[in-house]
Amino acid sequence: MLESPYEQQFTELWHLVGNTPMLELRYEYQGKPGRIFVKCEHYNLTGSIKDRMALYIMHKAYQTGQIQPQDVIVEATSGNTGIAFAAIGKSLGHQVKIIMPNWLSKERLDIIRSLGAEVVLISKEEGGFLSSIALSERMAEAGGVFLPRQFENIYNAEAHERTTGKEIWRQLASSGLMPDAFVAGVGTGGTVMGVGSYLRMMKPDVKIHPLEPAESPTLTTGHKVGTHRIQGISDEFIPAIVKLDELDKVVQASDGDAILMAQNLSRELGLAVGISSGANVIGAIRLQQQFGPEAVVVTLLCDSNKKYLSTDLMKEEPLKAGYCAPEVRFTGFHPISRLAKPIFN
DSSP, X not given: OOOXXXXXXXXXXXTTSSOOOEEEXXXXXXXXXXXXXXXXXXXXXXXXXXXXXXXXXXXXXXXHTOOOTTOEEEEEOSSHHHHHHHHHHHHTTOOEEEEEETTSOHHXXXXXXXXXXXXXXXXXXXXXXXXXXXXXXXXXXXXXXXXXXXXXXXXXXXXXXXXXXXXXXXXXXXXXXXXXXXEEEOSSSHHHHHHHHHHHHHOTTOEEEEEEETTSOHHHHSSOOSOOSOTTSSOSSOOTTOOGGGSOOOEEEOHHHHHHHHHHHHHHHOOOBOHHHHHHHHHHHHHHHHHOTTOOEEEEEOBBGGGGTTSGGGSOOOOOTTOSGGGEEEEEEEEEOOOSSOSOO
Protein backbone atom coordinates (compact mmCIF):
# COMPACT_ATOMS: atom_id res chain seq x y z
CA MET A 1 0.00 0.00 0.00
CA LEU A 2 1.28 3.47 -0.84
CA GLU A 3 2.23 5.82 1.93
CA SER A 4 -0.41 8.55 2.05
CA PRO A 5 1.91 11.44 0.99
CA TYR A 6 2.81 9.61 -2.22
CA GLU A 7 -0.79 8.63 -2.92
CA GLN A 8 -1.74 12.28 -2.59
CA GLN A 9 1.06 13.30 -4.97
CA PHE A 10 -0.12 10.86 -7.61
CA THR A 11 -3.72 11.98 -7.20
CA GLU A 12 -2.61 15.55 -7.82
CA LEU A 13 -0.45 14.60 -10.82
CA TRP A 14 -3.31 12.72 -12.48
CA HIS A 15 -5.17 16.04 -12.63
CA LEU A 16 -2.40 17.24 -14.98
CA VAL A 17 -2.12 14.10 -17.11
CA GLY A 18 -4.80 12.56 -19.31
CA ASN A 19 -8.46 13.48 -19.80
CA THR A 20 -7.49 15.42 -22.92
CA PRO A 21 -10.06 16.85 -25.36
CA MET A 22 -10.93 15.32 -28.71
CA LEU A 23 -11.74 16.97 -32.01
CA GLU A 24 -13.83 15.94 -34.97
CA LEU A 25 -11.42 17.19 -37.64
CA ARG A 26 -13.15 18.19 -40.87
CA TYR A 27 -11.34 18.27 -44.20
CA GLU A 28 -11.68 18.04 -47.94
CA TYR A 29 -9.55 15.46 -49.72
CA GLN A 30 -9.36 15.85 -53.49
CA GLY A 31 -12.42 18.09 -53.20
CA LYS A 32 -14.56 15.60 -51.23
CA PRO A 33 -15.54 16.21 -47.57
CA GLY A 34 -14.40 13.91 -44.81
CA ARG A 35 -13.77 13.75 -41.08
CA ILE A 36 -11.49 12.02 -38.63
CA PHE A 37 -11.32 12.13 -34.84
CA VAL A 38 -8.15 13.17 -33.03
CA LYS A 39 -7.19 12.97 -29.34
CA CYS A 40 -5.29 16.12 -28.36
CA GLU A 41 -2.38 14.69 -26.37
CA HIS A 42 -0.37 17.92 -26.58
CA TYR A 43 -2.58 19.08 -23.68
CA ASN A 44 -0.76 16.80 -21.22
CA LEU A 45 1.60 18.09 -18.52
CA THR A 46 4.77 18.23 -20.63
CA GLY A 47 2.98 18.44 -23.97
CA SER A 48 3.01 14.81 -25.07
CA ILE A 49 1.18 11.50 -24.73
CA LYS A 50 4.22 10.01 -22.96
CA ASP A 51 3.15 11.65 -19.70
CA ARG A 52 0.44 9.00 -19.36
CA MET A 53 2.87 6.11 -19.57
CA ALA A 54 5.50 7.75 -17.33
CA LEU A 55 3.03 8.62 -14.58
CA TYR A 56 1.32 5.23 -14.68
CA ILE A 57 4.63 3.34 -14.55
CA MET A 58 5.75 5.43 -11.57
CA HIS A 59 2.39 4.95 -9.85
CA LYS A 60 2.63 1.17 -10.26
CA ALA A 61 6.29 1.14 -9.18
CA TYR A 62 5.36 2.77 -5.88
CA GLN A 63 2.35 0.50 -5.39
CA THR A 64 4.43 -2.65 -5.94
CA GLY A 65 7.55 -1.48 -4.08
CA GLN A 66 9.76 -1.59 -7.20
CA ILE A 67 11.12 1.87 -6.45
CA GLN A 68 12.43 3.54 -3.32
CA PRO A 69 12.24 7.29 -2.62
CA GLN A 70 16.03 7.68 -2.95
CA ASP A 71 16.33 5.77 -6.25
CA VAL A 72 17.58 7.45 -9.42
CA ILE A 73 15.31 7.07 -12.45
CA VAL A 74 17.34 6.05 -15.51
CA GLU A 75 15.74 5.62 -18.92
CA ALA A 76 16.79 5.28 -22.56
CA THR A 77 14.48 7.38 -24.72
CA SER A 78 14.01 9.30 -27.95
CA GLY A 79 12.95 12.41 -26.08
CA ASN A 80 9.30 12.74 -25.08
CA THR A 81 9.54 9.89 -22.58
CA GLY A 82 12.66 11.46 -21.13
CA ILE A 83 10.89 14.78 -20.73
CA ALA A 84 7.94 13.05 -19.06
CA PHE A 85 10.12 11.12 -16.58
CA ALA A 86 12.23 14.21 -15.90
CA ALA A 87 9.16 16.23 -14.94
CA ILE A 88 7.24 13.54 -13.08
CA GLY A 89 10.34 12.08 -11.44
CA LYS A 90 11.37 15.52 -10.13
CA SER A 91 7.87 16.19 -8.81
CA LEU A 92 8.21 12.98 -6.77
CA GLY A 93 11.66 13.96 -5.50
CA HIS A 94 13.84 11.69 -7.67
CA GLN A 95 17.06 12.39 -9.50
CA VAL A 96 16.62 11.53 -13.18
CA LYS A 97 19.19 10.45 -15.77
CA ILE A 98 18.16 10.21 -19.42
CA ILE A 99 20.16 8.34 -22.09
CA MET A 100 19.31 9.33 -25.64
CA PRO A 101 20.72 9.32 -29.19
CA ASN A 102 22.53 12.52 -30.12
CA TRP A 103 20.65 13.07 -33.40
CA LEU A 104 17.35 14.12 -31.80
CA SER A 105 16.16 17.72 -31.66
CA LYS A 106 18.03 20.27 -29.55
CA GLU A 107 14.75 21.28 -27.90
CA ARG A 108 14.31 17.80 -26.43
CA LEU A 109 17.76 17.96 -24.89
CA ASP A 110 17.28 21.50 -23.55
CA ILE A 111 13.87 20.74 -22.03
CA ILE A 112 15.15 17.64 -20.22
CA ARG A 113 18.08 19.57 -18.80
CA SER A 114 15.82 22.48 -17.83
CA LEU A 115 13.87 20.04 -15.67
CA GLY A 116 17.00 19.25 -13.70
CA ALA A 117 17.73 15.87 -15.25
CA GLU A 118 21.13 14.68 -16.45
CA VAL A 119 21.45 13.71 -20.12
CA VAL A 120 23.86 11.12 -21.55
CA LEU A 121 24.13 11.29 -25.35
CA ILE A 122 24.92 8.24 -27.51
CA SER A 123 26.13 8.61 -31.10
CA LYS A 124 25.23 6.38 -34.04
CA GLU A 125 28.81 5.12 -34.02
CA GLU A 126 28.32 4.03 -30.40
CA GLY A 127 25.18 2.10 -31.28
CA GLY A 128 22.23 4.48 -30.97
CA PHE A 129 19.10 3.22 -29.24
CA LEU A 130 20.24 -0.31 -28.54
CA SER A 131 23.42 0.96 -26.90
CA SER A 132 21.37 3.49 -24.90
CA ILE A 133 19.27 0.67 -23.50
CA ALA A 134 22.34 -1.46 -22.77
CA LEU A 135 23.96 1.45 -20.90
CA SER A 136 20.87 1.96 -18.76
CA GLU A 137 20.97 -1.73 -17.77
CA ARG A 138 24.64 -1.45 -16.79
CA MET A 139 23.91 1.62 -14.67
CA ALA A 140 21.23 -0.32 -12.79
CA GLU A 141 23.65 -3.09 -11.80
CA ALA A 142 25.15 -0.93 -9.06
CA GLY A 143 21.77 -0.58 -7.37
CA GLY A 144 19.81 2.47 -6.30
CA VAL A 145 18.36 2.80 -9.81
CA PHE A 146 14.83 2.41 -11.13
CA LEU A 147 14.56 1.47 -14.80
CA PRO A 148 11.13 2.09 -16.36
CA ARG A 149 12.11 -0.09 -19.37
CA GLN A 150 9.45 1.53 -21.54
CA PHE A 151 10.02 -0.79 -24.51
CA GLU A 152 9.07 -3.91 -22.54
CA ASN A 153 7.14 -2.69 -19.48
CA ILE A 154 3.58 -4.10 -19.48
CA TYR A 155 2.41 -1.00 -17.62
CA ASN A 156 3.24 1.05 -20.71
CA ALA A 157 0.40 -0.56 -22.68
CA GLU A 158 -1.79 -0.83 -19.59
CA ALA A 159 -1.56 2.94 -19.09
CA HIS A 160 -3.23 3.46 -22.45
CA GLU A 161 -5.71 0.65 -21.95
CA ARG A 162 -6.86 2.20 -18.67
CA THR A 163 -6.75 5.86 -19.70
CA THR A 164 -6.36 6.74 -23.40
CA GLY A 165 -8.52 3.95 -24.80
CA LYS A 166 -11.20 4.37 -22.18
CA GLU A 167 -11.32 8.13 -22.72
CA ILE A 168 -11.63 7.70 -26.50
CA TRP A 169 -14.53 5.29 -26.08
CA ARG A 170 -16.40 7.47 -23.58
CA GLN A 171 -15.84 10.72 -25.46
CA LEU A 172 -17.10 9.24 -28.72
CA ALA A 173 -20.05 7.70 -26.87
CA SER A 174 -20.97 11.16 -25.57
CA SER A 175 -21.58 12.09 -29.23
CA GLY A 176 -23.42 8.84 -30.00
CA LEU A 177 -20.45 7.34 -31.85
CA MET A 178 -18.32 4.18 -31.75
CA PRO A 179 -14.87 3.81 -33.35
CA ASP A 180 -14.46 1.79 -36.52
CA ALA A 181 -10.66 2.11 -36.60
CA PHE A 182 -7.73 3.47 -34.61
CA VAL A 183 -4.30 4.25 -36.05
CA ALA A 184 -1.13 5.44 -34.33
CA GLY A 185 2.60 5.55 -34.96
CA VAL A 186 4.66 2.93 -33.14
CA GLY A 187 7.53 3.97 -30.91
CA THR A 188 7.41 1.62 -27.95
CA GLY A 189 4.07 0.24 -29.13
CA GLY A 190 2.39 0.90 -25.79
CA THR A 191 -0.17 3.29 -27.25
CA VAL A 192 -1.42 1.17 -30.14
CA MET A 193 -1.45 -2.04 -28.06
CA GLY A 194 -3.10 -0.47 -25.01
CA VAL A 195 -5.71 1.59 -26.85
CA GLY A 196 -6.36 -1.35 -29.15
CA SER A 197 -6.90 -3.68 -26.21
CA TYR A 198 -9.56 -1.47 -24.65
CA LEU A 199 -11.37 -0.62 -27.88
CA ARG A 200 -11.50 -4.29 -28.92
CA MET A 201 -12.87 -5.23 -25.51
CA MET A 202 -15.71 -2.78 -26.15
CA LYS A 203 -16.11 -3.47 -29.89
CA PRO A 204 -14.36 -6.66 -31.09
CA ASP A 205 -14.49 -5.77 -34.79
CA VAL A 206 -12.73 -2.40 -34.48
CA LYS A 207 -9.61 -2.15 -36.66
CA ILE A 208 -6.30 -1.31 -34.94
CA HIS A 209 -3.57 -0.13 -37.31
CA PRO A 210 0.08 0.56 -36.41
CA LEU A 211 1.83 3.26 -38.43
CA GLU A 212 5.46 3.51 -39.53
CA PRO A 213 7.57 5.83 -41.72
CA ALA A 214 7.70 4.75 -45.35
CA GLU A 215 11.44 5.56 -45.37
CA SER A 216 12.20 3.25 -42.45
CA PRO A 217 9.67 0.38 -42.30
CA THR A 218 10.92 -1.44 -39.22
CA LEU A 219 7.54 -3.07 -38.51
CA THR A 220 7.23 -4.38 -42.07
CA THR A 221 10.79 -5.66 -42.42
CA GLY A 222 11.43 -6.71 -38.82
CA HIS A 223 14.66 -4.76 -38.59
CA LYS A 224 16.11 -1.27 -39.00
CA VAL A 225 16.04 -0.10 -42.62
CA GLY A 226 16.85 3.40 -43.83
CA THR A 227 16.43 6.66 -41.94
CA HIS A 228 13.52 9.01 -41.37
CA ARG A 229 12.58 12.33 -39.75
CA ILE A 230 9.53 11.37 -37.67
CA GLN A 231 11.10 11.52 -34.22
CA GLY A 232 9.60 9.21 -31.61
CA ILE A 233 8.53 6.32 -33.85
CA SER A 234 10.22 3.47 -35.72
CA ASP A 235 13.41 3.08 -33.72
CA GLU A 236 15.97 0.37 -34.43
CA PHE A 237 13.90 -2.68 -33.49
CA ILE A 238 10.37 -3.96 -32.91
CA PRO A 239 9.69 -3.50 -29.17
CA ALA A 240 8.64 -6.48 -27.07
CA ILE A 241 5.30 -4.80 -26.33
CA VAL A 242 4.29 -4.88 -29.99
CA LYS A 243 2.33 -7.98 -31.06
CA LEU A 244 1.87 -7.54 -34.80
CA ASP A 245 -0.28 -10.68 -35.05
CA GLU A 246 -2.83 -8.92 -32.82
CA LEU A 247 -2.96 -5.82 -35.02
CA ASP A 248 -4.33 -4.98 -38.45
CA LYS A 249 -2.34 -3.93 -41.51
CA VAL A 250 0.60 -1.58 -41.01
CA VAL A 251 -0.04 1.89 -42.42
CA GLN A 252 2.82 4.00 -43.79
CA ALA A 253 3.41 7.73 -44.08
CA SER A 254 6.38 9.47 -45.68
CA ASP A 255 8.28 11.81 -43.39
CA GLY A 256 8.06 14.72 -45.85
CA ASP A 257 4.30 14.23 -46.12
CA ALA A 258 4.05 14.12 -42.31
CA ILE A 259 5.96 17.42 -42.06
CA LEU A 260 3.63 19.05 -44.60
CA MET A 261 0.53 17.75 -42.81
CA ALA A 262 1.77 19.00 -39.42
CA GLN A 263 2.46 22.39 -41.01
CA ASN A 264 -1.08 22.43 -42.45
CA LEU A 265 -2.63 21.59 -39.08
CA SER A 266 -0.79 24.54 -37.57
CA ARG A 267 -1.33 27.08 -40.35
CA GLU A 268 -4.93 26.22 -41.20
CA LEU A 269 -6.37 25.27 -37.80
CA GLY A 270 -3.97 26.65 -35.19
CA LEU A 271 -3.13 23.12 -33.98
CA ALA A 272 0.59 23.44 -33.25
CA VAL A 273 1.64 19.79 -33.27
CA GLY A 274 4.72 17.71 -34.03
CA ILE A 275 5.70 15.62 -37.04
CA SER A 276 4.33 12.31 -35.73
CA SER A 277 0.92 13.98 -35.39
CA GLY A 278 1.07 14.81 -39.09
CA ALA A 279 1.90 11.17 -39.85
CA ASN A 280 -1.02 9.96 -37.74
CA VAL A 281 -3.45 12.30 -39.50
CA ILE A 282 -2.24 11.01 -42.88
CA GLY A 283 -2.86 7.44 -41.70
CA ALA A 284 -6.32 8.31 -40.40
CA ILE A 285 -7.36 10.15 -43.59
CA ARG A 286 -6.23 7.27 -45.78
CA LEU A 287 -8.15 4.77 -43.65
CA GLN A 288 -11.22 6.98 -43.62
CA GLN A 289 -11.10 7.20 -47.40
CA GLN A 290 -10.79 3.42 -47.53
CA PHE A 291 -13.59 2.65 -45.05
CA GLY A 292 -16.05 5.26 -46.32
CA PRO A 293 -17.34 8.72 -45.38
CA GLU A 294 -19.33 7.58 -42.35
CA ALA A 295 -16.46 5.57 -40.80
CA VAL A 296 -15.27 6.78 -37.40
CA VAL A 297 -11.47 6.72 -37.61
CA VAL A 298 -9.51 7.87 -34.55
CA THR A 299 -5.88 8.91 -34.12
CA LEU A 300 -3.67 11.05 -31.89
CA LEU A 301 -2.05 14.46 -31.95
CA CYS A 302 0.90 13.10 -29.96
CA ASP A 303 2.79 16.23 -28.98
CA SER A 304 3.21 19.94 -29.60
CA ASN A 305 5.57 21.55 -32.12
CA LYS A 306 7.73 23.16 -29.43
CA LYS A 307 10.25 20.29 -29.55
CA TYR A 308 10.74 20.70 -33.29
CA LEU A 309 11.68 24.35 -33.71
CA SER A 310 15.19 23.45 -34.93
CA THR A 311 14.01 20.68 -37.28
CA ASP A 312 12.66 20.46 -40.81
CA LEU A 313 9.17 21.13 -39.43
CA MET A 314 10.12 24.81 -39.49
CA LYS A 315 11.47 24.69 -43.05
CA GLU A 316 9.90 24.60 -46.49
CA GLU A 317 9.33 20.97 -47.42
CA PRO A 318 9.38 19.99 -51.13
CA LEU A 319 6.31 18.31 -52.56
CA LYS A 320 6.55 14.79 -53.95
CA ALA A 321 4.22 12.63 -56.00
CA GLY A 322 1.87 10.52 -53.93
CA TYR A 323 1.83 12.82 -50.89
CA CYS A 324 -1.47 13.15 -49.06
CA ALA A 325 -1.02 16.60 -47.48
CA PRO A 326 -1.14 18.67 -50.72
CA GLU A 327 -4.55 17.08 -51.49
CA VAL A 328 -6.03 17.95 -48.08
CA ARG A 329 -7.69 21.20 -47.05
CA PHE A 330 -8.87 21.48 -43.46
CA THR A 331 -12.27 23.13 -43.13
CA GLY A 332 -12.62 23.24 -39.34
CA PHE A 333 -13.16 21.14 -36.27
CA HIS A 334 -15.83 20.34 -33.71
CA PRO A 335 -14.64 19.83 -30.12
CA ILE A 336 -15.55 16.83 -27.98
CA SER A 337 -15.11 17.89 -24.38
CA ARG A 338 -13.02 16.29 -21.70
CA LEU A 339 -14.82 13.79 -19.49
CA ALA A 340 -16.79 15.33 -16.63
CA LYS A 341 -15.23 12.77 -14.30
CA PRO A 342 -11.56 11.91 -15.04
CA ILE A 343 -10.54 8.26 -15.19
CA PHE A 344 -8.09 8.81 -12.32
CA ASN A 345 -9.62 11.09 -9.71
